[in-house]
Amino acid sequence: xxxxxxxxxxxxxxxxVIDPCRVLSDAGIDVRTLSLADTAQFxxxxxxxxxxxxxxxxxxxxxxxxxxxxxxxxxxxDRPGGLFELMELLVASGINIEYMYAFPFGRGDRAVLIFRxxxxxxxxERLQAAGINMVGAVDVYSRVS
Amino acid sequence: MSFHPASAxxxxxxxxxxxxxxxxLQKVAQRAYTKVELFRDRMRGxxxxxxxxxxxxxxxxxxxxxRDTYPFGLFASPIEQVxxxxxxxxxxxxxxxxxxxxxxxxxxxxxxxxxxxxxGLTRGDIIQNAYGYGLFTGGLGAHYGAEALGATVxxxxxxxxxxxxxxxxxxxxxxxxxxPSYFLHLLERAGEMGVNIADLPLRAGIFxxxxxxxxxxxxxxxxxxxxxxxxxxxxxxxxxxxxxxCEAQDGLHIFExxxxxxxxxxxxxQPLPEGAEGELVLTTLSKQAMPLLRYRTRDITxxxxxxxxxxxxxxxxxxxxxRSDDMLIVRGVNVFPSQIETAxxxxxxxxxxxxxxxxxxxxxxxxxxxxxxTSEVFSDKVGALEGLHDRLAAALEHTLGIRAHVRLVGxxxxxxxxxxxxxxFDRRNLA
Numbered sequence: 001x002x003x004x005x006x007x008x009x010x011x012x013x014x015x016x017v018i019d020p021c022r023v024l025s026d027a028g029i030d031v032r033t034l035s036l037a038d039t040a041q042f043x044x045x046x047x048x049x050x051x052x053x054x055x056x057x058x059x060x061x062x063x064x065x066x067x068x069x070x071x072x073x074x075x076x077x078d079r080p081g082g083l084f085e086l087m088e089l090l091v092a093s094g095i096n097i098e099y100m101y102a103f104p105f106g107r108g109d110r111a112v113l114i115f116r117x118x119x120x121x122x123x124x125e126r127l128q129a130a131g132i133n134m135v136g137a138v139d140v141y142s143r144v145s
Numbered sequence: 146m147s148f149h150p151a152s153a154x155x156x157x158x159x160x161x162x163x164x165x166x167x168x169x170l171q172k173v174a175q176r177a178y179t180k181v182e183l184f185r186d187r188m189r190g191x192x193x194x195x196x197x198x199x200x201x202x203x204x205x206x207x208x209x210x211x212r213d214t215y216p217f218g219l220f221a222s223p224i225e226q227v228x229x230x231x232x233x234x235x236x237x238x239x240x241x242x243x244x245x246x247x248x249x250x251x252x253x254x255x256x257x258x259x260x261x262x263x264x265g266l267t268r269g270d271i272i273q274n275a276y277g278y279g280l281f282t283g284g285l286g287a288h289y290g291a292e293a294l295g296a297t298v299x300x301x302x303x304x305x306x307x308x309x310x311x312x313x314x315x316x317x318x319x320x321x322x323x324x325p326s327y328f329l330h331l332l333e334r335a336g337e338m339g340v341n342i343a344d345l346p347l348r349a350g351i352f353x354x355x356x357x358x359x360x361x362x363x364x365x366x367x368x369x370x371x372x373x374x375x376x377x378x379x380x381x382x383x384x385x386x387x388x389x390x391c392e393a394q395d396g397l398h399i400f401e402x403x404x405x406x407x408x409x410x411x412x413x414x415q416p417l418p419e420g421a422e423g424e425l426v427l428t429t430l431s432k433q434a435m436p437l438l439r440y441r442t443r444d445i446t447x448x449x450x451x452x453x454x455x456x457x458x459x460x461x462x463x464x465x466x467x468r469s470d471d472m473l474i475v476r477g478v479n480v481f482p483s484q485i486e487t488a489x490x491x492x493x494x495x496x497x498x499x500x501x502x503x504x505x506x507x508x509x510x511x512x513x514x515x516x517x518x519t520s521e522v523f524s525d526k527v528g529a530l531e532g533l534h535d536r537l538a539a540a541l542e543h544t545l546g547i548r549a550h551v552r553l554v555g556x557x558x559x560x561x562x563x564x565x566x567x568x569x570f571d572r573r574n575l576a
Contacts, residue, residue: 005525007523009518009523010555011553011554011555011558037527041534041552041553042518042553044526044527044530046525060520063557064555064556065518065519065520065523065556066520067520067523067524067525069525098526099526116525116526
């Protein structure tokens with residue numbers, strides 16, 4: 001159920017995002033989705049890629065500080081109120097979100113979101129009990145459609 | 146030109162000075178040997194000093210001796226006779242401690258009176274003492290010297306720049322004591338406040354506690370409309386007042402009736418001939434509570450041969466330009482790169498690649514420590530990384546006693562050099 005996300009440390013200065021993109025491009029690795037967190041001091045680039053093990057090795061070799069984190073991909077109905085209902089459920093279950101971001105594409109009438117929970121295993125258990133549909137790793141790494 | 150009566154020893158003929166020095170050297174060496182275990186161990190079979198050149202047979206004392214005997218191990222007087230303690234930062238977080246008897250404080254005040262007098266200050270001058278008061282020797286050393294001179298002292302201590310400028314202006318201050326970089330900061334801030342320091346009665350600055358250059362002096366003198374004098378001293382020996390520039394501004398006169406100077410080769414420890422550049426070694430000739438024999442200052446300078454235009458016979462040393470170890474002086478505080486390593490190590494568990502960059506912003510020293518982020522400490526969470534940043538900054542401030550800016554940088558972004566890593570980039574004197 002868990003998805004492997006790569007995070008890269010970036011300094012907060014121009015031109016920092018292009019180099020990791022080049023490394024992945026040269027290796028033919030597809031970026032499924034990403035999120036960029038930034039502060040005045042530094043940035044963190046989070047990536048979901050088609051082949052995370054190769055990507056992590058290549059990026060470390062290219063000199064990046066790489067962190068591998070387990071995240072969860074959830075489906076929500078792609079309509080007004082869809083995300084709100086999921087959030088209500090998470091709050092009710094006492095699941096804390098560290099951060100979240102979306103896939104640029106959906107699955108039919110459903111959108112797909114990446115969640116970083118503080119306790120992923122406990123979160124998965126409660127989500128399953130609540131009947132929330134999680135998107136499997138294979139689907140996420142290849143193509144959700 | 147009139148001289149302050151306390152300045153009489155500044156003009157002693159050489160033979161009389163040498164006789165005085167030998168007499169005091171014999172007494173202080175005997176005192177150290179009799180009263181202090183460390184010297185007794187190092188001077189086995191000591192049978193007196195019979196001539197000044199024989200000082201070269203005495204053992205050196207180093208900063209690590211002070212650290213190893215922390216806090217009171219080098220005291221030659223019982224604590225009942227010690228009336229003051231001061232301390233300065235050491236290399237490992239523990240400070241070094243120095244002690245003064247009543248007589249030691251009198252000597253300190255005496256040399257500070259002579260220092261101020263050499264800069265042309267006298268009764269009637271209003272002296273703003275912006276050195277920090279406290280464990281640091283600068284504040285109290287200058288304070289008591291200025292009082293004994295008969296001047297009016299404003300014990301404002303360091304910091305609060307706007308109040309410093311207000312006092313400078315409203316109290317008709319004629320002389321100021323602070324670090325040269327802080328005075329540059331005052332000049333800059335005064336300009337922003339619409340105060341032109343060159344228009345004020347201020348005519349002299351007694352600047353010390355950090356190295357500075359002739360170009361800095363020129364800037365200070367021109368934009369401040371004052372004469373800028375270099376004062377030298379170190380906590381281990383007494384504090385400020387070991388040496389002072391006179392109105393000739395051609396080297397610093399060493400108060401050698403109390404502090405005996407030698408110049409040695411820092412690598413071999415051998416004495417160098419007069420005029421040669423090397424490490425300054427000082428012996429406290431009259432110190433009671435904590436006599437130091439042949440203390441290695443790590444400051445590189447040279448003794449200047451020949452008489453001074455001011456008439457003082459005290460030997461002069463050139464302005465300190467560099468040190469033989471890696472100590473940095475930032476805003477008047479001693480900083481060793483090893484302290485920075487200790488702090489980084491304490492936070493991260495292993496030592497990351499780092500770099501120290503010193504700059505000067507509006508006249509004030511700024512220290513930035515660049516720290517490479519490794520995969521081990523890196524997290525996908527912004528809060529965790531900000532926490533790492535804050536812990537590094539807090540550990541540095543705790544260890545160094547001054548604030549350092551921490552910047553997290555990517556792995557492999559700090560240049561690796563072959564051989565000894567170049568950790569320090571001092572860009573303060575580029576301006």
